[in-house]
Amino acid sequence: MRLKSLLQKLPLFSDKGDSVERTIKEKQRAQRKKEKIVIPNLRLSYAEATSQLLGKYDRATAMSLAVGGDYEFMGDALRVRLERFGLKEGDYLIDVGCGSGRLAYALSLSKYRDTIRYLGIDIVPAMLEFAVEKCQCPSWRFELVTDLRIPEADECADMVCFFSVFTHLMQEESFIYLREAQRVLKPGGKIVISYFDMADPKHWEIFESNVNSVRGRQSKPMDIFLSEDFLNVWAQKLNLEILNGRAPDCGQRTCILQKL
Numbered sequence: 001m002r003l004k005s006l007l008q009k010l011p012l013f014s015d016k017g018d019s020v021e022r023t024i025k026e027k028q029r030a031q032r033k034k035e036k037i038v039i040p041n042l043r044l045s046y047a048e049a050t051s052q053l054l055g056k057y058d059r060a061t062a063m064s065l066a067v068g069g070d071y072e073f074m075g076d077a078l079r080v081r082l083e084r085f086g087l088k089e090g091d092y093l094i095d096v097g098c099g100s101g102r103l104a105y106a107l108s109l110s111k112y113r114d115t116i117r118y119l120g121i122d123i124v125p126a127m128l129e130f131a132v133e134k135c136q137c138p139s140w141r142f143e144l145v146t147d148l149r150i151p152e153a154d155e156c157a158d159m160v161c162f163f164s165v166f167t168h169l170m171q172e173e174s175f176i177y178l179r180e181a182q183r184v185l186k187p188g189g190k191i192v193i194s195y196f197d198m199a200d201p202k203h204w205e206i207f208e209s210n211v212n213s214v215r216g217r218q219s220k221p222m223d224i225f226l227s228e229d230f231l232n233v234w235a236q237k238l239n240l241e242i243l244n245g246r247a248p249d250c251g252q253r254t255c256i257l258q259k260l
C-alpha cells in the first residue's frame with residue numbers, strides 16, 4: 001500500500017504522468033492527420049503501380065492494364081499510326097516508354113519484324129521482360145533506363161515515339177526527353193508524341209476524374225495535361241518543326257515533329 005502511494009508520487013507512474021503522455025500522443029496524432037491533409041502529391045511510381053496490378057491480376061492482364069489496356073487492339077492502332085506518320089521498312093525506331101511492348105508486339109507481327117531496327121526503353125523491368133517474351137525478336141533491343149537519356153548515339157534514328165509517356169512526366173522531364181530525341185534523330189527524322197490536351201473537350205472527363213482521385217486521396221501514377229502552346233514553344237527552342245499538331249487521335253492527341 002505504502003509502495004503504491006510512493007510510486008504514484010513519481011511523475012512516471014502518477015495519473016498526471018499518464019494524462020500528459022496521452023495529451024502528447026493526441027497532439028502527435030492530430031499533427032499527423034493535419035500533415036496527411038496538406039500533402040498534395042500522391043504520385044504513385046510506375047513500378048509501384050505495376051507491382052500492384054501484378055498482385056491483383058494474372059500477368060498478361062496486369063501487363064496490358066499497366067500500359068492502358070487493349071493490348072492487341074491499341075498496339076495495332078499505334079502501329080498503323082506510325083506507318084501513316086512515315087515509318088518505313090529499313091527505319092530505326094526508338095520507342096520511349098515502350099512499357100510491356102504493346103506497340104512492339106504489333107510491329108513484331110507485321111512486315112516490320114525483320115525490316116526495322118527497334119529500341120524500346122522503359123523504367124519498369126517487369127514490363128520490359130514481358131515485352132521481350134512477347135516479341136521474340138532477338139535483334140531488337142529492350143533496355144532499362146534510370147535517367148532521362150536515350151541510350152543511343154547522335155543522329156542515328158529515323159523516328160522516336162512517345163506514346164502516353166509525356167502524360168506521366170513533369171513538363172521539365174518531357175522537355176529533357178524531347179531534347180534527347182532531337183539529339184538521336186537523323187536530320188529529317190520524326191518524333192511522335194501523344195498527350196492529354198487541356199484544351200480538348202474530350203479529355204476534360206479524364207481531368208475531372210483525376211480531380212476526384214486527388215480529392216479522394218487515391219494514389220495513382222501522375223497524369224499531366226499539356227497543350228499545343230507547350231509543344232509550340234518546345235519545338236521552337238529545339239529547332240523542330242511541327243508537321244501536324246493535330247494528327248489523328250489515339251485516345252490522346254498526337255503531335256508529329258520533324259528535326260530540321
Ligand SMILES: C[S@@+](CC[C@H](N)C(=O)[O-])C[C@H]1O[C@@H](n2cnc3c(N)ncnc32)[C@H](O)[C@@H]1O
Pocket residue numbers: 046047066067068096097098099100101102103121122123124127145147148162163164165168169
Ligand atoms: C501509359 S504507359 C504507355 C506505354 C506504351 N508507350 C504504350 O503506349 O503501350 C507509360 C509508360 O511510360 C513509362 N515511363 C514512365 N516514366 C518513364 C521514364 N522516365 N522513362 C521511360 N519510360 C517511362 C512507364 O513505365 C510506362 O511503361
